[in-house]
Ligand SMILES: Nc1nc2c(ncn2[C@@H]2O[C@H](COP(=O)(O)OP(=O)(O)OP(=O)(O)O)[C@@H](O)[C@H]2O)c(=O)[nH]1
Ligand SMILES: Nc1nc2c(ncn2[C@@H]2O[C@H](COP(=O)(O)OP(=O)(O)OP(=O)(O)O)[C@@H](O)[C@H]2O)c(=O)[nH]1
Ligand SMILES: [Mg+2]
């Protein structure tokens with residue numbers, strides 16, 4: 118785009134196509150294109166700067182630091198629809214936190230899906246973090262309770278709770294999440310420090326409905342954006358941050374334990390721009 | 392809904408006097424918005440709207456007493472045209488066992504769908520073997536094994552590489568007099584050349600009668616990239632679109648079919664083993680339009 122010689126309708130059409138194909142969505146795309154026209158921008162380098170700032174301003178005031186209460190057990194809950202990368206994110210984040218000097222412990226909170234407990238246990242072994250589990254079919258809230266007790270006994274300061282994938286349209290599954298939250302608050306006397314929704318960058322506009330619905334059930338504190346190593350650009354994240362003011366805290370860029378890093382809005386926007 | 396919005400548009404436009412050709416443009420913009428919101432691909436939508444416009448002008452929709460309904464009818468016809476004709480079946484080929492590969496991106500639902508497909512074929516009186524050829528994902532074999540046990544289908548997992556596992560599975564299936572073996576594979580990116588080559592080699596070596604691309608029904612614009620690449624490298628015979636029990640409109644279906652021409656054979660509508668349905672183009676067209 119930025120190799121065009123002038124800003125004309127052809128360029129703006131091309132730009133609209135690129136932005137929509139990046140899952141930015143029609144509303145934000147139209148808003149940006151209209152602002153470009155209103156600004157009467159003449160050079161393509163000016164255009165790139167303008168676009169960069171347009172996107173960067175969406176992240177103004179967003180704090181992507183983790184909420185970690187010192188001297189206490191912090192509970193992080195990982196939630197989201199099926200197959201987005203929650204279990205992998207728990208494993209990678211346990212590894213990340215361990216390297217940061219924290220003492221993480223994992224709760225195998227997906228007691229529903231076939232071999233989910235096996236999967237998270239293997240991740241625990243891979244990154245050297247204890248996994249507290251019960252049998253498949255157990256009440257996830259009871260696993261979380263046990264995990265909190267284990268965290269106290271083993272002097273761990275961050276408990277990462279893996280949960281089963283769930284469609285946001287199933288109210289009984291949202292109730293299950295709320296129950297997990299209540300058990301945390303009841304057992305520790307305070308709420309989970311982080312409720313992280315794990316969002317797959319290849320998914321489209323439905324993600325907005327997902328965030329909206331999950332947010333009505335539990336108080337979301339952050340987004341983890343996964344699978345950015347594919348060809349999807351994850352443009353829907355701009356709409357999410359703008360609409361719900363939930364910070365993106367981490368991105369996952371592959372399947373290895375270290376393919377995981379804190380979210381950097383500038384870096385994300387750089388690779389997002391056409 | 393869309394019909395309602397189009398009715399409002401034409402009502403307002405008629406209020407200004409007789410409708411003209413260019414009034415169609417506003418209706419087309421509304422349709423475009425609906426389709427993009429449904430995650431249909433930008434280029435697919437553009438071409439579809441050109442066809443709708445040409446038909447609308449040809450039929451002189453703007454002269455009609457019910458222009459909204461008429462445009463919707465044209466749009467429906469065009470959608471169903473793209474989404475495909477008759478219900479497709481599973482082709483088991485002539486050799487025994489017939490071989491089905493399930494391929495696709497990470498987390499799209501291959502392992503779960505393998506078990507669902509096995510269950511469906513069981514109900515059609517086939518002898519089925521499930522093959523766990525995913526040697527990468529932690530506990531992938533166990534996942535398939537647990538699902539297989541639920542439906543009493545043998546699950547073959549022996550071997551260090553996918554090729555070894557499939558070779559052993561063929562012998563096993565022949566001993567069991569199985570009609571079909573369903574091969575679950577590792578999730579992979581279409582841009583991972585090495586992993587795509589692995590699939591290409593497996594496909595050439597074992598010549599499955601079906602290679603089904605499993606795609607998450609909530610996929611956005613990237614659906615075109617994924618489908619194009621897989622279809623370019625492998626003889627894809629069909630597509631299964633999963634996780635359509637949520638409220639995703641599923642525009643990816645339109646994009647994938649338009650770009651590959653390969654039939655969407657099934658849709659996944661839940662996590663249970665029975666949650667696999669045949670794909671019906673007309674039902675799906677309504678879903679996409681919201
Ligand atoms: N390429 C790529 N694959 C990823 C990434 N994160 C996770 N995956 C893969 O995506 C697949 C699904 O990951 P899981 O961690 O099982 O996802 P999940 O959300 O826990 O799935 P459910 O519990 O079944 O809902 C696995 O094959 C992961 O290796 C990523 O950042 N990039
Ligand atoms: N709600 C819903 N969930 C589904 C559907 N199909 C699969 N899932 C879920 O999606 C998640 C991922 O499914 P898997 O079968 O593990 O996906 P996969 O493609 O084998 O994943 P990888 O092997 O990591 O590439 C699991 O939680 C499944 O239960 C569906 O149609 N609806
Ligand atoms: Mg999981």
Ligand SMILES: [Mg+2]
Pocket residue numbers: 501502503525528531575576578
């Ligand atoms: Mg799998």
